[in-house]
Amino acid sequence: MNDRTGLTLSGVTVRLGDGDTMVTALDEVDLTVAPGELVAVVGPSGAGKSTLLAVSGALTVPDQGTATVDGHDLAGMTVRQRAAYRRDHIGFVFQSGNLIPALTALEQLRLVAELSPHRAGGRNPAELLADVGMTHRAGRRPHQLSGGERQRVGIARALMGRPKLLLVDEPTAALDRARSHEVVQLLARETKEAGVATVMVTHDHDVLEHCDRVTEMIDGRLSAG
């Protein structure tokens, strides 16, 4: 894991829209997230949190500044290289789990192993499902799982292929308080165990205690929260 340096954003500026509707979504943002570190990003609606995830996840290229994952400059890649880097090295967890309806919990993970050319270095789907406490639900499809269980499967799926960076968007939005704590505790544990740099956007101040660091985004600027 010594080759890992995590996520580094430096002086990242992103402008969206054009003409009169142009918005500076990110304004000279600096952020470093080390391997094994869980950093929360909080802030009001429209502050730029989704844009921060998009830049970190190689979905949006900054207008100024640099975004690097383990020393790889995302803007320096071709579109095709960026897509491959995203697929092989970056994991995403979304609000609702975003699972494929027709597949069982175990099949969701197996599909990643089959699609990723780096699967040899990836994790064993059944073991990973056990890690997130879902072995007893391995044969169930998403509609047969609770919101918290779907999130667990989503987190396990994102960790297949050993990503260097994990980007998590509002993981507790659909969960009650107890499930929210469980899911973020799981994220914190897996972040440490997998040595992955994790960024979590959340509105849920209840779960911030499980994070290593909290930053606040306001009007496209990031500060210690």
Ligand SMILES: Nc1ncnc2c1ncn2[C@@H]1O[C@H](COP(=O)(O)OP(=O)(O)OP(=O)(O)O)[C@@H](O)[C@H]1O
């Ligand atoms: N395609 C676009 N064109 C123009 N402006 C945009 C576009 N997408 C987002 N914006 C603007 O950029 C700013 C940052 O948006 P962003 O989605 O990153 O905020 P956010 O903090 O994630 O908000 P929320 O918590 O509501 O999801 C907002 O002012 C938004 O209106």
